[in-house]
Amino acid sequence: MRPTRGYATAAGDLMKTGLYDFHVKNGAKMVPFAGFSMPLEYAGVGQVSSHKHVRESAGLFDVGHMxxxxxxxxxxxxxxxxxxxxxxxxxxxxxxxxxxxxxxxxxxxxxxxxxxxxxxxxxxxxxxxxxxxxxxxxxxxxxxxxxxxxxxxxxxxxxxxLDGWGLLALQGPDAAGYLQTLTSFDLRTLTFGKSAFVPINGGFNLHVARGGYTGEDGFEISIPPSQTVDVAQLLSQPSSVQLTGLGARDSLRLEAGMCLYGNDLDETTTPIEAGLGWVIGKERKSTGGFIGAEGVLQHIKESPPRRRIGLVIEGAPARHGAQILDSPTLSDAIGTVTSGIPSPTLGKNIAMGYVKNGLHKKGTELAVSVRGKARKAVVTPMPFVATKYYRG
The missing domain is CATH 3.30.70.1400 (Aminomethyltransferase beta-barrel domains)
Known part of the structure; x- marks a missing residue:
């Protein structure tokens, strides 16, 4: 996916999810995103407020563009x-x-x-x-x-x-409690990373996967086209569940240390550089057998030239493209910020980026160039905010 900032693009040929009219009816500010018209936020509720609501209660996201x-x-x-x-x-x-x-x-x-x-x-x-x-x-x-x-x-x-199918993400500490009121299926048996076809009140039988993109407990629910609006209305009924847009989705995922394609990942980046070596099967790290194995195994054996890191930055937030420097007093660029925000949860400026291998260790003091000034930055483990996945 592309960044959730810098939305300017031609709007005439944008695609719409099955919930476009639902969003407009509920006061959404629609913006271009990945070729779709998607909700950035909803009337009367700002990005920071939406972010905090998901952390404290529950939010409902339309991810039907996926x-x-x-x-x-x-x-x-x-x-x-x-x-x-x-x-x-x-x-x-x-x-x-x-x-x-x-x-x-x-x-x-x-x-x-x-x-x-x-x-x-x-x-x-x-x-x-x-x-x-x-x-x-x-x-x-x-x-x-x-x-x-x-x-x-x-x-x-x-x-x-599955063209036209809906996909909704119900995320936050209240997500499981509300979804349980809608089904006879015991959601306690559905731990993080598991899925099932779950009967939902109203005659629905839907593919429900426990997980998401926020670091909170939650579910991603796949829905046939004819049922998407009805399910969205059902899931958004209680006051504890707030419709949530792209703005909060981006800040939540960055606090959780999750990558955004087009920002933090691209075709010049291997999974080893990206800190995603754990997705590679243990035996496959030696045997290969997959497309691109030679380049990946070389990075495993010899170490990659750069590493994805987290940063906490003093003074001002760094955005995508900001240069990472080797110290506040030196001007050598040793990397680039790929995502950065003021964290609503932590009250600190956080960022993700890539630096030369060897400068990625926890506690390493670096700097980031923000508006022409070198700001102190410290390499910080991710996630920035502890994840709360339900593991039973």
Whole structure:
């Protein structure tokens, strides 16, 4: 996805999620984002207030611009283990993992969440801003795969894009309590990273995954097109659940230390540089067998040239593109800020960026150039705000 700041773009050909009219009716300020018209915030509620409400109660986000897909077939596991470095064969049914789709050099085409339903069925969510690139790459690689000996011998893989489907994220400490009032399904059995088809009051049976992009406990709910508005109305009924837009989503995810594609990840960045080595299966760090393995394994063996870090900055917030310096008194640029905000939760200026390998250790004192002035900065572990995932 692209940054949630700097929204200026041609608005005439923007796509709309199934909740566009719902947002307008509820006073949303709509802005261009990743090719869609999306809510930035809602009337009478600012970004900071929305952010804090999610941390303290619950927020409902429309993430229906994301690309939802199904992969099915006897060799679906092997195919997805070819285009990503994750170990999906060892993943239990109805479990999810963050992963990355890699190019031939090991750069990140996109980050993705992969949910395994069975050995021959997966549900995958990718970013809206990478839709054309992702789908073209998948189509190309799928054609190669299905023409190969493994697929010919064991069976091909089919890819279905769930166009028009809704996707809602209910996030915050009150999310589970409210959702439980709407279902007979015991949500205590649905721990972080797990999913299930859950019956919801009103005749809905929806794919519910426990997780999200805020660092809070919560759920991402996939919804057929004909039911999206009804489900959104149902989930947003109580005063404890506040409709929440892109502004709060960006600040929440940065506090949680999560990457935004186009800011913190791109095709020149490997998962090792990005601090995402944990998405690579343990055995695959030695055996490879995935697209881009040579570049990734080289970075594992020899260490990458740069590392993603968190920073706490004194005096003024640093934004995307600000130079990271080796000290407040020296002018050598040793990295770049990729995301930065004043943290509503911490009351400090936080940022994420990349620096030369060796300068990424906790407590390292650096500086960031903000409006022509070097501001003191300290390398700080992420997440900046402790995550509150429900693990049972």
């Amino acid at each position: 690309v939802q897909s199904n992969f099915r077939g006897p060799t679906a596991t092997a195919f997805l283990e070819w285009i990503t470095p994750s170990s999906l064969s060892s993943l239990s049914p109805y479990s999810s993992t963050l992963s990355v789709i890699l190019n031939e050099t090991g750069g990140i085409i996109d980050d993705t969440v992969i949910t395994k339903h069975s050995e021959d069925a997966f549900y995958v969510v990718t970013n809206a801003g990478r839709r054309e690139r992702d789908l073209a790459w998948i189509k190309e690689k799928l054609a190669q795969w299905n023409a190969g000996d493994v697929a010919k011998r064991e069976g091909p893989v089919e890819h279905e894009v």
